[in-house]
Amino acid sequence: MSTTDHPTPAQYWKIAVVLAVLTAVEVALFYINRELELGALNAVLLITLAILKFVIVVGWYMHLRFEKGLLSRFFTAGFALACGCYLVVLATLGVVVIRGG
Numbered sequence: 001m002s003t004t005d006h007p008t009p010a011q012y013w014k015i016a017v018v019l020a021v022l023t024a025v026e027v028a029l030f031y032i033n034r035e036l037e038l039g040a041l042n043a044v045l046l047i048t049l050a051i052l053k054f055v056i057v058v059g060w061y062m063h064l065r066f067e068k069g070l071l072s073r074f075f076t077a078g079f080a081l082a083c084g085c086y087l088v089v090l091a092t093l094g095v096v097v098i099r100g101g
Contacts, residue, residue, distance in 0.1 A: 006063065006066060007060060012060075012061075015056060015060050015061070018056065019053060019056060019057070022049055022052065022053050022056075023053075025049060026046060026049050026050075029042055029045055029046055029049075054079060058075055062075075
């Protein structure tokens with residue numbers, strides 16, 4: 001499949017299965033964390049899975065991978081801004097400590 005060909009319905013189903021598996025892993029991490037208290041490792045894993053799912057959804061279901069680079073940069077900037085806002089909220093609540101140099 002070239003980068004100009006849009007996914008077929010079968011490929012959409014495969015992508016949906018991948019997203020479902022990633023979601024199941026996230027739910028499993030929640031329960032594993034309750035038993036093993038993974039702490040920061042659990043948070044890093046969950047954030048990584050969330051970013052991966054975001055990229056898959058935006059790239060495939062929103063067809064961003066088939067669009068011009070400007071649109072991709074627009075979504076990337078929005079995602080970075082959202083992550084920055086999330087980090088500020090977590091720092092304000094004392095969940096994350098940001099140390100200055």
